[in-house]
Amino acid sequence: MPVVLPPGAGYLGKSRRRISASGLVTWERCPRQWHYRRRIGLNDAIVPEMIIGLVVEDALCGLYMERFSSDKPTPIVSTWVNHSRQGDGLQKIESSAELQISDIDSINEWLEIVLPTLVGEVQRLLKKKWDESPWKSNQRDISEVDDKRIENLLRGGINLQIEEVQNCFNNEGGPYLDQFRESGDPFTIPAPCWDENPAKPGEYKSRTAGKGFKSGSITAWEAWEIARPWVKDPRILEPQRLFHPDGWAAGELDLVHRWDGTVRICDIKASAGTSGYSVGLVNQLRFYQWLWSITRTHSGRPKGGINGGELSRLEGWYLVGPHRKIVDILDEKTLGEESSKWKNIHQQMTLSGLHPTHMAPADPSPWIKHQPGGKPLAVDDEKAAKKLTCERCTAVAFCDGSPEVIRKIAQSSITPPEMGNFENLVKDLVPKPPCTLISNIPRRLNVKGEIKGHWGPLPNHYGEDVRGATIVVGNTSVVIEEMGADSFGQIPSSGEFAMLDVAPGLWRGMTRLYLDEHSDIRNIGDTPDVEFTRLGLIPTKANLSGQVVSRGRNSGVNSTGKPWAMSTCHLWDGESIVEVVAFGSAINRTFQQIKVGDRVRILSAELGWRDGVPQVRINPRNTRIEVKTA
Numbered sequence: 001m002p003v004v005l006p007p008g009a010g011y012l013g014k015s016r017r018r019i020s021a022s023g024l025v026t027w028e029r030c031p032r033q034w035h036y037r038r039r040i041g042l043n044d045a046i047v048p049e050m051i052i053g054l055v056v057e058d059a060l061c062g063l064y065m066e067r068f069s070s071d072k073p074t075p076i077v078s079t080w081v082n083h084s085r086q087g088d089g090l091q092k093i094e095s096s097a098e099l100q101i102s103d104i105d106s107i108n109e110w111l112e113i114v115l116p117t118l119v120g121e122v123q124r125l126l127k128k129k130w131d132e133s134p135w136k137s138n139q140r141d142i143s144e145v146d147d148k149r150i151e152n153l154l155r156g157g158i159n160l161q162i163e164e165v166q167n168c169f170n171n172e173g174g175p176y177l178d179q180f181r182e183s184g185d186p187f188t189i190p191a192p193c194w195d196e197n198p199a200k201p202g203e204y205k206s207r208t209a210g211k212g213f214k215s216g217s218i219t220a221w222e223a224w225e226i227a228r229p230w231v232k233d234p235r236i237l238e239p240q241r242l243f244h245p246d247g248w249a250a251g252e253l254d255l256v257h258r259w260d261g262t263v264r265i266c267d268i269k270a271s272a273g274t275s276g277y278s279v280g281l282v283n284q285l286r287f288y289q290w291l292w293s294i295t296r297t298h299s300g301r302p303k304g305g306i307n308g309g310e311l312s313r314l315e316g317w318y319l320v321g322p323h324r325k326i327v328d329i330l331d332e333k334t335l336g337e338e339s340s341k342w343k344n345i346h347q348q349m350t351l352s353g354l355h356p357t358h359m360a361p362a363d364p365s366p367w368i369k370h371q372p373g374g375k376p377l378a379v380d381d382e383k384a385a386k387k388l389t390c391e392r393c394t395a396v397a398f399c400d401g402s403p404e405v406i407r408k409i410a411q412s413s414i415t416p417p418e419m420g421n422f423e424n425l426v427k428d429l430v431p432k433p434p435c436t437l438i439s440n441i442p443r444r445l446n447v448k449g450e451i452k453g454h455w456g457p458l459p460n461h462y463g464e465d466v467r468g469a470t471i472v473v474g475n476t477s478v479v480i481e482e483m484g485a486d487s488f489g490q491i492p493s494s495g496e497f498a499m500l501d502v503a504p505g506l507w508r509g510m511t512r513l514y515l516d517e518h519s520d521i522r523n524i525g526d527t528p529d530v531e532f533t534r535l536g537l538i539p540t541k542a543n544l545s546g547q548v549v550s551r552g553r554n555s556g557v558n559s560t561g562k563p564w565a566m567s568t569c570h571l572w573d574g575e576s577i578v579e580v581v582a583f584g585s586a587i588n589r590t591f592q593q594i595k596v597g598d599r600v601r602i603l604s605a606e607l608g609w610r611d612g613v614p615q616v617r618i619n620p621r622n623t624r625i626e627v628k629t630a
């Protein structure tokens, strides 16, 4: 639920530096796994389950945003389906039938009739996402996801919401019936509805009471309106999240129910909750409880409306079943202790990967199976259960903490047959000049000079607002810039200074020095034993070679409305892994066609940084990419 724009809102407000509920859950599964997945962005080959949950959740939230006609029959067409189709330039679906909403059965009937079009749209989006993905599992295909499976998930979400509507109806609309009848949704941040204008984060938009509100006993139409949960509004591009006032944590809620005078935070899961991943739900929801509690008095919250009451419960909505898992909220003292733990985890996260030898510990949690509805089963053999966690890990082939037997299986799966064995592959991957080991990429250095030309915050290439300046010695000047939004803070406006632990790089042909929370600016007199690099000798390029072990892509529209796109691959040189990124026009045919398993040489790539770890970037004019197809 939106509070305000994120501190230093970047491209869609995402930052690998903030701790999120899913990042926390990954860390608790294994800190080293978090390092590989979140810090350096190593992906898994896509399987249908990775996208089904996202699309089904969008479809359900779009359905909860419907408003029925009250005085005439309602056309049977999903507004979300048409919104989604129009976003891809497709024609709207016209309604060929209509239904009068008179009771909860008729709401159910309307939803049941509209369901096939939702299934169709979910399938279209799944196929599109699948086709666009640069790395798919060889053993899986999106065509195996049949309509029945999607229908079952959607019907699970419909049934759970209809339970809310029925309860609301049975309770005469709850304590806010009069406010709804008088002036519509009374909350400070109203529940998005297709018939009402969207409210951006931080914005207050009062509502008008829909025409269907009456007097006397509550109607089913009114119960649907009042029981509508807050969901992420698909019409808004800005991030709709809870941001910690200090910016180091953020969370995106699925549903917030408020009709009964209390607040319930619910998370949708497109499963029955039987897998080991279900273990993360409790902490995920309690992380939201904490973010909710610390943002209620945030000065950036819009004024007006009512707050919706105290948080009473946390719920997991498992769509297969469906099941409603109730998670008790933590008392204030325990929540305080938990949040100190999360702060500490966040500090450990910022250090992981800062130096090549420092990675978060390899410490897998046991894989815990569950009964339907997310009820955990006892673990008899903890060692075997930890092995199951490693077996499912993205990094099992590269992690020295993984059990040897499964590491060897994973390593043989990435070894081309002509190499014979994994040891031969590692030997063959040793870079030959001019390429160097990834671990030899220059990380941090110290410079001194006069700081001039203070600017910012101005957008960097990720669209994040960063501060910058130049450092000058004689005729040589170099740009200094924050690595990401708010990653360093104020830079002195002028004067002679020493800059310690800054990261060297290049962007748009200009040498840059990136500052983050590990960098320091001091008076030159305070650095007697420091070794400095001359500004003219700052390393800015990298020549690397290795085997491609992951592919990814991302695109969207930034907060100024400008589209952006990036394509990534991860290169492994037998020892370390680094992310290689092409932005916008640098995503050429050669880069697009790179596959996992290919051997690649990248010459004269630009050295960049993302949240404290190196990121090698393709310059469309100067970088040479040589690919030996697997």
Ligand code: SF4
Binding pocket: 029, 030, 031, 032, 033, 362, 363, 364, 389, 390, 391, 393, 394, 395, 396, 399, 400, 401, 402, 403
């Ligand atoms: S292989 Fe196991 S120990 Fe290593 S990162 Fe993955 S889960 Fe952690």
